[in-house]
Amino acid sequence: MEKPTVRIALIGHRFMGKLHSHAYNMVQQLMDLPCRIELAVLCGRDPVALKSAQNAWGWREASTDWRAVVARNDIDAVDIAVPGNAHAEIALAALAHGKHVLCEKPLANTLGDAQAMADAAEASGKVDMVGFNYRRAPAVVLARHLIEEGLLGKLFQVRGTYLQDWAVDPQVPLTWRFDRAIAGSGSLGDLLTHVLDMTRYLVGEFEQVTAVSHTFVSQRPLPANFSGAGLGHAGQAAADAFGSVDVDDVTAVLAKLQGGVVGVFEATRFATGFKNALCLEVHGDRGAIRFDLERMNELDYYAVETATPTRQGFRRILATHPDHPYMQYWWPEGHIVGYDVTFAHEIYDWLSAIVRSERVAPDFMDGLRCQAVVDAIATSARDGVTVRL
Amino acid sequence: MEKPTVRIALIGHRFMGKLHSHAYNMVQQLMDLPCRIELAVLCGRDPVALKSAQNAWGWREASTDWRAVVARNDIDAVDIAVPGNAHAEIALAALAHGKHVLCEKPLANTLGDAQAMADAAEASGKVDMVGFNYRRAPAVVLARHLIEEGLLGKLFQVRGTYLQDWAVDPQVPLTWRFDRAIAGSGSLGDLLTHVLDMTRYLVGEFEQVTAVSHTFVSQRPLPANFSGAGLGHAGQAAADAFGSVDVDDVTAVLAKLQGGVVGVFEATRFATGFKNALCLEVHGDRGAIRFDLERMNELDYYAVETATPTRQGFRRILATHPDHPYMQYWWPEGHIVGYDVTFAHEIYDWLSAIVRSERVAPDFMDGLRCQAVVDAIATSARDGVTVRL
């Protein structure tokens, strides 16, 4: 039987657009996908860069008019890979036109937008997904399996950090990531959301948060061409113009989660020495796990072994065995995968769900719940109060 | 010239008494002490165990009457190694009799006691010290030196944990460590105080704290002989009697420190898989350090090297070089030292300060300041408010 075809429009041709395009190519070429895919249209605002990206990444068409694209009948699915302030409008339009939607994280910059998106997705019956890609690192899925099988027992504590250091230098220019109007928040929306989602995935729902935020560098040089939109960290600063940072450089949170779990969380761009340390530790009465994105292929697992206490220890599982999640598609055991495969796994599962008319997690409702936690954290940090969810 | 002699009385013959005795023997035999010491009297409540300890550890006399001992003219210095609820009474009596005093941590179970002790010590002119021994791990002193030399630059963040897991099993009996009347608090006083002191030592004073505490196991079997007092973690549980835990199993804190430093702290006895993970990470604009007590001989140090960004990385310093703090007294490079040397270093510095009539840190004022932070944390956790110091 012929495999069905899913025709895709990708909105965004900057860094995230590149990663998503690469992921589409990987799922087609290397994974056993239950459908064929057509890289139909790549959308963006800069016609020249867009054309170049279209050719390099193998998209059939390019368009600067996303509204027209999401309305087309020959598009089945829309992938939104632009900054958070544009998510809601695009996603709502795409859903209104009956498209399946994959939306980058965080789902939206405001709780209202997120709510509208989740409502629309629920009403649409289409397959909606939010791009918390780190859920799909093989080691993280393995952690979920261990927890589901009860190997950690009753959970007590979770400890999560996302530590980066690229903002330490005060000469790092005021790109969109420092601009609340575009990014929604700083380390909170950019980094902590990943930790929050991973915690929801592995541990459960948040019930209460108490937070502090701080901005260490409040003025930064304006970039030469201050337009924003998805170009990663670096950039060229203008000679002498400075602008105000209105987002958090660090946000830290004390939380209570369902089942009485105690959580401590922190995201920062000022953790000198750490480049990408999304770390999660979960402790239960039968075991514990520990994950660090800088060593993405590894999961540390500790089993309580009451009968042989002298043999207990955190074991480093190199999650590259063919039986590890997704790893049958990649390399022989011990040959590690990179950051990019998390996007391939995400897209693989989204496309598979589309073909099978099933739900997939994390969906917009997950994105909304995560956003509700973000909102509570922002409120707590602003008002100095504990916020219940 | 003959070295002066310091005549010592040690109050406490349980685990801490053993460690202190061992430390006295080490400083005498292995370090170049500016005085001779006399292990004059060992005090305790259990005459049989006391006698046995006296003989094993080399004390000239034993006594069950500490009041009489601290009043004796042939004693110069009193070392208090009993649980926190007895600290104030003994220390005040010893100071009143003109003795130098070394007191185990935490200084006291209440802020009032701590204040009285610090006042008395200040008035006495004697050499007072509180036993935050981990300050004197060579790697921690090295961290202090790096920070003092400016190698970390302006400090941004500190992250401290003290993770243990011995309380996870609900059958662990209700020893004194779970009893507020004796221990003052749980993970807060027992574990977090070490983190707080180390933070004060390396980073600076606390200005504000927001905390949560939680008790996971609220009923525990009573030990067969429920008397408490310093016997470590284990113990034999009575057949069927249970008692209530009235201390915290975990305490977590968000803090602001002087100079705008943001701190996140956590102490817990429920971090399955961790045995003694007193970890501290400090980030500044020129560098960072990282310490873990489970690997006490190591300090990770990261230097920002703007000109050669491709060579930056956390370096693992094995703090066993003869030029590392205190290490000229121990083994050849690469041959590690154990937990016990931190007590030898502490006692060495206390005795040296006595001989030289100098102050030594951490003194009772440090103990008081630490206790003030503990108090603020307890208040914050109880009332759900942020507390300024």
Added chain:
Amino acid sequence: MEKPTVRIALIGHRFMGKLHSHAYNMVQQLMDLPCRIELAVLCGRDPVALKSAQNAWGWREASTDWRAVVARNDIDAVDIAVPGNAHAEIALAALAHGKHVLCEKPLANTLGDAQAMADAAEASGKVDMVGFNYRRAPAVVLARHLIEEGLLGKLFQVRGTYLQDWAVDPQVPLTWRFDRAIAGSGSLGDLLTHVLDMTRYLVGEFEQVTAVSHTFVSQRPLPANFSGAGLGHAGQAAADAFGSVDVDDVTAVLAKLQGGVVGVFEATRFATGFKNALCLEVHGDRGAIRFDLERMNELDYYAVETATPTRQGFRRILATHPDHPYMQYWWPEGHIVGYDVTFAHEIYDWLSAIVRSERVAPDFMDGLRCQAVVDAIATSARDGVTVRL
């Protein structure tokens, strides 16, 4: 100006063919290549699997007749990704038809074949390369740069291992990797060659070797369909037929290298617990480096700092900074790359050399020199003598 086009034929559609195809797609889409490439023909022996591979990986044509393909005028470059016993015939034919050739490692199964290939390549004036892909892990190139800049000083010692454990189970069937006629040797040709090449790249030429080899499991079940050819480790064993292993499970070598460097090397498929530990340590009088393929994105670097001996330590460099070799093409700092990028880097450099009519290393001469060391090791292990090169 229009970029030139390089038209490629890939011989081999099994695991290595898949990896090379993926690499071509990556260099096209993600790297800034100085040419356009045409994935012209994919060659293989199994028509059905070949067709499926052709479609999945984006090759314009498929062919089961490699001889005809390498003779075609519309092919510029031939990439040989089949087991070692077929390398010489294909490479010699391709060179004879004036093609640039990239050949998987080891260059050949015999020294005679390797010599003939190197001679033909030298005579051809074409761009020849041998696929020692691990040279192009960013961390390994960084190690080379550190050594070239003199940061390790005069070199003393090198220590290299390639540790895997997939052969420990005696039920692992007798695939082609255990068959001397196809594979040439066992751990020696499959694994140690990578270590030898990396050593030549970082340290220098071998002058003398003394080796031992051993086979722990001499009989293995025949696979259900014993045909061999490149499908990774696993396979289904036939019910009851066994065959003899005639290759080495482990080979270990003591070596002297140019400049008086002492080397110790080992490759094994029986190192229970290790999955892919290609480790190299190089020590000089000014510094040292350490690499482990299981943590491919990291390089440990130690600098002798005579003036500050208390700050010395191996630093873990996460080789993901945009200034690290090749990393401008990949992800933001701290987001790791996988095993596959080493092939992309190799192919990128081969294609770039073709466009620029330059040599590239490692070329067939490097492959020959590596094979000469392999030959000397095999002789030494067989005859129990030290062999000079």
Added chain:
Amino acid sequence: MEKPTVRIALIGHRFMGKLHSHAYNMVQQLMDLPCRIELAVLCGRDPVALKSAQNAWGWREASTDWRAVVARNDIDAVDIAVPGNAHAEIALAALAHGKHVLCEKPLANTLGDAQAMADAAEASGKVDMVGFNYRRAPAVVLARHLIEEGLLGKLFQVRGTYLQDWAVDPQVPLTWRFDRAIAGSGSLGDLLTHVLDMTRYLVGEFEQVTAVSHTFVSQRPLPANFSGAGLGHAGQAAADAFGSVDVDDVTAVLAKLQGGVVGVFEATRFATGFKNALCLEVHGDRGAIRFDLERMNELDYYAVETATPTRQGFRRILATHPDHPYMQYWWPEGHIVGYDVTFAHEIYDWLSAIVRSERVAPDFMDGLRCQAVVDAIATSARDGVTVRL
């Protein structure tokens, strides 16, 4: 019942004498010894330093005449802690006078001496022991237990190194450790013997060795006072006099051991960056272990878990649980021990064996067997041949 008393004479008051003295004090004060001990006489050649050491370490008498001391009737046991060239004469005299003997490693500088010592010990019926103290690191004993219980299954391979770097600087003076007449050999006798003994303890007997040795720095400045004898690594160099190094800086060995185990070993003083890396890895068909003396409190253990291959990984066991070997005498779990406890454990076991009239391992026969391997390695390295044992 009164415990018997063992009266001890210690020969050697330099670094090893200090460590042994410290160990006697620890076993008395902190371990549950089945005897009382009397630190009767400390022997040495330098009367002033000897007197000072006697006082500091608690020895009742001091003597510069070891011959007289080992003949005394009020001495039960002789502990020899001087360089290897003096071992045989002292040990033979002590045994002849009916003393129990503990002798530092290596047992002797020549095989003949070692044989004579083992013969005399066997004939004496006294408790003889050789000081391979690292056997008694708790993690190493744990490794032995795991192997004895069959948890590693049939053994395949062992890989051992002892890496230090203190000799890299050519200005390090020509102390006794570079003098064959005193030390017997260089890295071979000083470092590799520890690896060989640990291998014999954990894996089994050596059957065949092939070795290379090399000296990187052949001339070194003479120390200001070139007398030798046990003072560790450093020393002050004379202004301009140089002398020849006649020992090995590095020795590497390929070996076959009983049961078909393949071994690769290396000891070096030129491994820049490593301070004390005595590492041992043992692989069997059911598991593996890994030990590194720089992290002496840890043992890595890997269990083959065929049914759950996705959970396999090297676990880091922190060997500080009260059930770990010897750890009931030390600190609470997670509080590490130092290098010095290995001597305490050794002396504890020697004294216990004396009291119980039992043998203890490693005895002089073990020392002899180790020396036979050393001899075979030296022969192999000198003559370029494989030597069978």
